[in-house]
Amino acid sequence: YWGKAEYESRFSDWNKPETLDTARLIPGNPPQKPQFNTVSTDSMQEAPWLTKFEGKYYLQNSNPGTACPWYSDSVWVSDSPTGPFEMPDYATVSMKVGGFINSAGHSCVFQDFHGNWWRASTMWIGVHAGFERRIGLFPVEFDKQGRMLTHTEFGDYPMFVPNSKRKKSGNFLMGWNLLSKDAKVEVSSTHSKFEAKNASDENVRTWWSAKTSDAGEWLSMDLARPCKIHAVQVNFAEQDISQEALKEDYHAYRLYASKDGKSWNLIADKSENKESVAHDYLHLKKPIEARYLKLENVHSAKRGKFAVRDLRAFGFCDAQKPRKVSGAHAVRDKGDGKHIKFTWKPSEGARGYVIFYGVAPDALHLNVQYQNPHADSLTLSCFNAAAKNYYFRIDAYNEAGVSKSDVKKVR
Numbered sequence: 525y526w527g528k529a530e531y532e533s534r535f536s537d538w539n540k541p542e543t544l545d546t547a548r549l550i551p552g553n554p555p556q557k558p559q560f561n562t563v564s565t566d567s568m569q570e571a572p573w574l575t576k577f578e579g580k581y582y583l584q585n586s587n588p589g590t591a592c593p594w595y596s597d598s599v600w601v602s603d604s605p606t607g608p609f610e611m612p613d614y615a616t617v618s619m620k621v622g623g624f625i626n627s628a629g630h631s632c633v634f635q636d637f638h639g640n641w642w643r644a645s646t647m648w649i650g651v652h653a654g655f656e657r658r659i660g661l662f663p664v665e666f667d668k669q670g671r672m673l674t675h676t677e678f679g680d681y682p683m684f685v686p687n688s689k690r691k692k693s694g695n696f697l698m699g700w701n702l703l704s705k706d707a708k709v710e711v712s713s714t715h716s717k718f719e720a721k722n723a724s725d726e727n728v729r730t731w732w733s734a735k736t737s738d739a740g741e742w743l744s745m746d747l748a749r750p751c752k753i754h755a756v757q758v759n760f761a762e763q764d765i766s767q768e769a770l771k772e773d774y775h776a777y778r779l780y781a782s783k784d785g786k787s788w789n790l791i792a793d794k795s796e797n798k799e800s801v802a803h804d805y806l807h808l809k810k811p812i813e814a815r816y817l818k819l820e821n822v823h824s825a826k827r828g829k830f831a832v833r834d835l836r837a838f839g840f841c842d843a844q845k846p847r848k849v850s851g852a853h854a855v856r857d858k859g860d861g862k863h864i865k866f867t868w869k870p871s872e873g874a875r876g877y878v879i880f881y882g883v884a885p886d887a888l889h890l891n892v893q894y895q896n897p898h899a900d901s902l903t904l905s906c907f908n909a910a911a912k913n914y915y916f917r918i919d920a921y922n923e924a925g926v927s928k929s930d931v932k933k934v935r
Contacts, residue, residue, distance in 0.1 A: 570585065570586050570587070570590075570630070571584075571585060571586040571597075571629070571630040571631070572584065572585050573585075573597075573631060573632055573633060574605060575633045575672070576605075577666050577670075577672070578666070578670070579603070580601055580602070580603065580670060581601065581602045581603070581604065581605050581609075582599050582600075582601055582617075582633075582672050583599065583600045583601075583602065583607075583609050584597045584598065584599050584600075584617060584618075584631065584633070585597065585598055585600075586598075586629035586630045586631070587629070590629070590630060590646070590648070590655050590657070591648065591650050591654040591655055592627065592648060593621060593626035593627050593648055594619070594621060594626075594627065594906065595626075595627035595628070595629035595630065595646070595648055596616055596618055596619035596620075596627070596628060596629045596906075597616070597617050597618035597619075597628070597629050597630075597631050597643075597645070597674075598611070598615050598616055598617065599611075599612065599614075599615065599616075599617040599672055600612075601670075611908075611910070612671070613883050613908055613910060613911040613912070614671050614882065614883045614887065614889065614908070614911070615908040615910075615911070616890055616906065616908070617672045617673060617674055617889075618631055618643055618645060618662070618674040618676065619674075619676065619890055619891075619906070620645075620647070620660070620662075620676040620679050620680075621892045621893065621906075622876075622878075622892055622893025622894055622895060623678070623679070623680050623726065623893045623895070624680040624726050624727065624728055624759075624834065624836070625647045625648075625649070625658065625660070625680050625728040626647065626648055627645070627646065627647050627648040627657075628643070628645040628646075628647065628660055628662060628674065628676050628679070629645060629646060630645065630646040631643045631644060631645040631646075632644050633664055636685075638686065638687070638688050638689045639689050640663065640686060640689060640690050641663070641664035641665065641666075642661060642662065642663060642664055643661070643662045643663075643664045643674050644659060644660070644661055645659070645660045645661075645662065646658070646659065646660070647659065647660045649728055649729055650729070651729050652762060658728075658803070660679065660680075662674050662675055662676050662679055663675045663683075663690075663695060663696050665690075665693060667693070667887060667889070669884075669887070671887060671889065673887075673889035674889075675694070675695040675696075676891065677695060677878060677880070677891045677893075678695075678697060678878075678893075681697055681698070681700065681702065681838065682697070682698040682700055682754075682755050682757075682805070682807070682838055683695065683696040683697050683698060684696050684698055698754070698755075698838070700754050700755065700838040700839050700840065701838065701839065701840060701841070701921075701922075701923050701924060701925055702726070702836065702837075702838060702875075702923060703747050703751050703753065703837040703838060703839055703841055703923050704724050704745060704747060704817075704834070704835060704836050704837040705724065705725075705726050705875050705895075705923065706721075706724055706725065706726075706875075707724040707745045707746055707747050707748065707837075708724075708745070708746040708748070709721060709723050709724050709732070709743060709744070709745050709746075709835075710743075710744045710745075710746075711723075711732060711734065711741075711742065711743050711744075712734055712740070712741045712742045712743070713734045713735040713736070713741065714732070714733070714734070714735065715733040715734060715735045715763065715829055715831075716733070718731060718732050718733035718763065718831065719732060720732050720743070722833075722834075723743055723745070723832045723833070723834055723835050724745060724834060724835065725834070726834060726836075726895060727833075727834070728759065728833050728834070730833070731761035731763070731831050731832055731833040731834075732761075732831065732832050733761065733763040733829045733830070733831035734821070734829055734830040734831065735829065736829060736830070737821075737824040737827060737828060737829050737830055738821070738830075739821055739822050739823065740820065740821065741820075741821040741830040742818060742819060742820045742821065743818070743819045743832055743835060744785070744816060744817065744818040744819075745816065745817045745818075745835055745837075746785065746815065746816055747814075747815050747816070747817070747837060747841070748815070749815060749841050749842065749843065750783065750813060750814070750815050750841070750842065751813070751814060751815065751837070751839055751840065751841040752811045752812070752813055752839045752840045752841070753781070753808065753811060753812050753813075753814055753817075753837050753838070753839040754807070754808055754811045754838055754839040754840075755805065755806060755807050755808060755837075755838045755839070756779065756791075756792070756805075756806045756808070756817065756835070756836065756837050756838070757803060757804065757805045757806070757834075757835075757836040757838075758775075758777070758779070758801075758803075758804045758806070758819060758832065758835060759802070759803050759804075759832065759833040759834045759835070759836065760775050760801070760802050760803070760804075760825065760831065760832060760833065761831035761832060761833045762825070762826070762828055762831070763828050763829040763831035764828050764829050765825065765826035765827065765828035766826050766827045766828070767826070769826040769827045770826070772823075772825065772826055772827060773800050773825050773826050774797060774798050774799055774800055774801065774823065774825055775794070775797065775800075775801050775802075775804070775823065775824065775825050776794055776795050776796065776797045776798075776821075776822035776823035777794050777795070777797075777819060777820060777821055777822050777823075778790060778792070778793055778794065778795055778819075778820045778822065779791055779792040779794070779806070779817065779818070779819055779820075780817070780818040780819075780820070781812050781814035781816065781817055781818075782814060782815070782816040782817075782818070783813065783814055783815055783816070784815070784816075785815070785816045788816075788818060789812075791806075791808065791812060792806050794822075795822045800825070802825075811839060817835060817837060819832065819835055840924075841923055841924060843873075843922070843923055843924040844873055844924055845873070845920075845922065845924045845925045845926070845927050846871045846872060846873040846874035846875070846920035846921065846922050846924075846927050847871045847872045847873060847874075847920065847927065848871070848920065848927045848928070848929050849868050849869070849871050849877065849918045849919065849920050849927070849929040850868070850869050850871075850929075851867070851868055851869040852866070852867070852868040852916075852917075852918045852929060852930075852932060853866070853867050853868070853932075853935070854866045854867075854914075854916050854932065854934040854935065855867075855934070855935050856907075856914070856934050856935065860909065861907060861908075861909035861910075861911070862905050862906070862907050862908075862909050863903060863904070863905045863907070864881075864903070864904055864907055864914065864934055865901065865902075865903040866879055866901060866902050866903070866904070866916065866918065867900060867901045868900060868901070868918050869900060870897070870898055870899065870900050871897075871920035871927070873920075873922055873924075874897045874920040874921065874922055875895070875897055875921060875922040875923065876893060876894055876895040876896065876897055876920075876921060876922075877893070877894045877896075877899065877918055877919065877920055877921070878891050878892070878893050878894070878918070878919045878921065878926075879891060879892045879894065879902065879904070879916060879917075879918050880916060880917045880918075880919065881907075881914055881915065881916040881917075881934075882914070882915060882916075883908075883911050883912075883913060883914060883915070884913075884915060885915045885931050885933075887915075888915060888916065888917055888931065892904060892906075913933065913934070914933075914934040915931055915932065915933050915934065916931070916932060916934060917929050917930065917931045917932070
């Protein structure tokens with residue numbers, strides 16, 4: 525929080541704080557040493573960011589470490605920019621666990637020209653390097669009690685950017701459902717262990733790779749039923765790329781759609797593209813009726829093999845929503861309030877669950893997405909031990925939508 529945002533900057537004689545201890549929000553480091561991919565590090569606090577709202581100062585910092593799906597932002601509140609700052613009971617203000625891509629830490633918070641608040645965060649991949657990341661953008665609000673919150677629920681789904689001041693609380697999601705989770709995939713070829721099924725597993729850390737970078741390598745996907753597709757996201761992967769081919773850092777491709785898997789219509793022609801489009805989002809001008817998608821390579825970036833993390837389709841389909849979750853319970857560890865075990869009865873037709881939680885029944889501002897349709901329990905260790913009470917709701921979702929359940933109190 526002190527000094528300049530320059531690497532290895534030093535305090536001048538006239539600008540030294542009385543003691544560096546005043547900049548430490550929590551003395552020392554927690555004892556845990558989490559292991560994430562190839563990175564081993566002590567938990568730490570970093571990346572301070574100060575936001576002023578209605579006379580209050582919200583000092584945010586990130587933890588437990590950059591190379592981690594749980595990388596998140598906590599908050600400390602004060603009436604003065606120089607403190608003292610106190611941690612509120614709701615504490616965490618930005619966290620995205622589960623879904624296609626994880627983490628929402630090391631953030632900056634800003635307002636757009638209309639006065640809407642946003643958080644730009646780093647999101648973890650950590651395969652090619654421990655700190656391999658992307659940038660995420662999420663809406664921010666302050667509730668009636670002044671609690672700061674970040675909307676990360678389904679935060680890797682399509683959303684819109686409003687052209688006016690928000691009129692009601694909530695996310696800016698387009699309202700489309702993910703149609704491609706675990707869809708059957710066929711491919712032109714497969715390189716090593718990079719299987720076709722990886723292209724529909726909703727995991728940015730896995731991918732399918734063809735054997736070559738040749739034009740004509742392809743991937744096709746069966747969405748299992750006729751769908752109304754509003755958007756497609758093509759997420760490319762870096763497989764055996766050449767670091768010397770900097771001028772060839774672009775993907776060129778064609779995207780087709782079909783109702784029967786035999787007769788194909790071109791819906792996006794990017795064959796002349798010369799720009800980097802690692803996660804190319806295609807918002808279709810008009811929704812299309814289709815069951816099948818086909819992605820055809822024209823040029824692979826940096827001479828790498830044609831590889832796709834996920835081909836994601838969004839829209840609607842004629843299917844039943846999952847049953848509403850029943851039998852939900854949550855029990856807090858009496859010895860350590862950071863741990864809560866959630867249990868429920870599996871929902872018929874679910875693709876996964878979202879556990880919403882917070883310190884009040886009307887303040888379920890945090891969530892964890894669990895992509896295990898057969899699960900009936902999950903223990904989380906991300907709670908503020910100082911918070912007296914927590915409330916929760918477990919929703920089930922699939923390609924037809926979300927079925928909300930009732931709010932309950934953690935016991």
